[in-house]
Amino acid sequence: MADTAMSGQGRRVFFRQGTVLKTVVLAILIALIVLPLLRTVLFTLQPGTVGAWSDVLVGRLSTNLFYKPLGNTLLIGFVVSAGCVLIGGFLAWLVVMTNVPFRKTIGVMATLPFMIPSFAAALAWGSLFRNDRVGGQIGWLQGLGADIPDWLAWGMVPTLIVLTLHYFSLAFTIIAAALATVNSDLVEAAQIAGAKGRRILMGIILPVTTPALVAAGSLCFAGAVSNFATPALLGLPVRMQTLSTRLFGMIEVGQVGRGYVIGILLVLISGAFLWAGNRIVSGRRSYATITGKGGRAKRFDLRSARWPLFAVAMVILLSSTIVPVIVLTASSHAPSSANLFSDWTLHFWIGQSDPSFAQGIPGIAYNEDIVRALTITLALGFAVAFTGMAVGLLASYTTARYREGWMSAAITQVSFLPLLVPGIAFGAAYIAYLGAPIGPFPALYGTFALLVIAATAYLLPFSVQTGRAVIQQVGGELEESARITGASFARRLAQITVPLAIRGLAAGGILIFVKIIRDLSLVVLLFTPTMPVLSVLAYRYASEGFGQFANAITVVILFLSIAATLIANRLQSKSQPWLQN
Template sequence: MVLPLLYLAIRASEAGLTEISEVVFDASSLEVLARSVLLAAVVTAVAVGIAVPLAWLTARTDLPGRRVWAVLAALPLVVPSYVGGLVLVSTLGPRGLLQGALAPLGVERLPSIYGLPGAALALSLFTYPYVFLTVRAALRGMDSSFEEAARSLGSGRWATFFRITLPQLRPAIVAGALLVALYALSDFGAVSLLHYDTFSAEIYIQYKSAFDRTPAAILALMLVVLVAAVLAVEHRTRGRANYGGRNSAVARPVPLGRWRLPALLFTGGVVSLALVLPVGILVYWLVRGLAAGETLESVWESAWNSVFVSGLAAGVAVLAALPVAVLAVRFPGRVSGFVERLSYVGFALPAIALALALVFFGSNYAPALYQTLALLVFAYVVHFLPQALGAIRAALLQARPSVEEAARSLGRGPLGVLATITVPLARNGLVAGAALVFLTTMKELPATLLLGPIEFDTLATEVWNATSGAFFARAAGPALLLILISAPPLYLLTIRDRVK
């Protein structure tokens, strides 16, 4: 876990303080820093503005079809940001579908979609489910007796929401907003397609074009420091709230009355923009490409590569996370706490910085591993291990240790107890953790581009290669297949227990 961060520090330190200062305080570096912070702030604000009302409507009101809307509102999470960028460029960009449709009416040019507006729109539409899922879960588990007491004392619905409900939701909102902010800071595909330079795009350009890659390592460390600052702000602002307990009162659905139609329009509009439109545009380009002679032969091999490497990463991540979770839950203490916190280092490291560190490490110290499947899977596991660890840890906390103690008292050894007792008890967490790692690995782009073996294409790299050359019809097939394959893990994670 500390290898990538340590190597970046060593690589950057080789430049000396003078060169480090020149890179850090260069006008272009400071501009990239400002642009990255601005993008993260805008995307986070928009995502929260979309997700909180949507979560409240689907969890606390009599919105017609709210269970179906809850499912549809979560599904944009399977759409990678670079696929969203592809949809925006092909629809609203120069010579895009909208421009072609309006040309007969005399419209020669549309406002540019490139830059901050396009990048913020693409990231907001496909990251708001992070906030939506956490806030909706908090609303479903929140004790409604506080709200009912406020209403009985004469407080109106809006006053009750802002004074009672919203403060209790602050930890959930901040937790989801943190994921959105980190995603926006580390995103590479959407910002590159929409020509908005951030740290991730600049690091990739430096790595590919510059003979001396030390500046790329320095920029990567700047990004790591920025991520650390975001984590520190989140820690100070998240607050604490007790959503409920065993005897929590279940909230009765709030009647929308005359607001029912606006609520339906809002919910339907978000789902249309974030799910229906991207899928519809991709289907259009796919049909157009097939009619023009495009083939899907290479897509199936890339799909197999994606499923294979994602499944491998999910399995290895679960195997690596299980002993850490057992240590943290069954043997709490300073050492186990340190090991658990150390496991989150890779997740805090943006994928582009992690990949850059492993490129340096592999090419200089482990050439036998450089551009191999083993190093790529290693990168995935380092980056996504906390996702498996969190799910397994939660499952173990719900399992009684007395069963394991009884097995030990009957003479079964530690490994036997782990295999026959602990693993079955944590089965739900193991499955959920593997599904989450599989889902995120399927969409991962920068680490795959930099660390993937030669001629090892995945659906993510297929979409990127085709889109970067403006071959939208060629990108549609792998993009749709990526969404289709990613949907079942999301169902496993969210739908099964959130639409009741």
């Protein structure tokens, strides 16, 4: 009797509303995210590869394999994060808290650099500053007669500058949102007490925005240490290695054990810094700036500094947005980057094969490899947008409608785990996971399916966050009414939730489309000649000295990214009209 009661209670617990759905979603997330990372760790612990740990950490080659790249990686991370917080914080302060001219223009332009792939900025830097140290074409400035030093053309300095100009928009977005919540009563009270602007900045504004500063620095650090494209294009020609380029090199030459070890260490470093940033913020009792005593926005009067500060802001913004696009467009028409704005030709776009020009490589319109890569890239973007939003919608629906229990918390934590994993390390994990047969399932390396699965898993945090935003706009009482009338889960989702949230879902899908078509770090290890994508093809052309073709491909990626982003913003403003303000 007791056993019957217990079994009945167990069935009620298991089949409690949402339990089956949470079990299915958690299983999908574990298969997409946890198992690839676990498979990578287990691969390095096998008898034949466990020695890779000692080779990387204490072997005679460990200095070149790990410690020198580690030093370069940490230097890049700390300098870029500091630079991004300074530049992003400066621009956010101008836009939110001052009367600088054209504040809205500065605000819009400050969000654009993150839309431009980092390898695009690196290619533009090379077209301007490249010298003759490594052979090949020289840049425009040296073509004009300028003597470009090696430290400005190659290596650490250009890598730091390009990455800072790429990631500062991320810091700007986070810090601007925090500054907008600073209670003006605090500022006014300090001004009444006689405090000067510098004292207010150091004593009020910076302390209460500490969480935003730490979050911005942590995210910029994680992005910089995991970036592959910029150090590969500007550092590898002079043998400057980072952990991401070393990981790529190890797997390229077949030393996968060492490559996986470096990938695991890169994940630990990135994750440790993000954890430390969160720990610093959580160690203080309160950073509350929004209370029951709200106040109107307070702006500092810059007086005579208005226009000089506006000029400084525009120099930064033009250097990170307009200039790279102009340089890339010009370079895709110029036979030589030394003569960037003269003797233009359309060969790199629509030219037929000519043995006397560009080694017979036809323009991108007639280049079968590039046309195939464009087709695969677009198909990949649409496929990942669909699968990503489907899985993201399922995960966010589950956690929004059935919040109780440990499984909901686990779904949330696992879905955001890829944020801790650098893209190139995640790509390596998927090679270990699906690059070899698993039971009756064949190896997927070199297939379109592997690209879709890996990209879906890697971009899951963005799809879950988008899904959560749109799910919360749909009242639960609508689905509850349908459930009472006997509608199944699939029918409720298809006929109520999705139609009501379709614009927000479409906007999220387009943003995922943009992220994957311009991504290089994730796909650079999954690239094969039979499954090319535009970003890797651009990198290959640049590495082989065909900069004009690389720049032309990059312009195509930029056009697709900007057009899709504008469409996504339009859809998002329709579904979430408060974002217009």
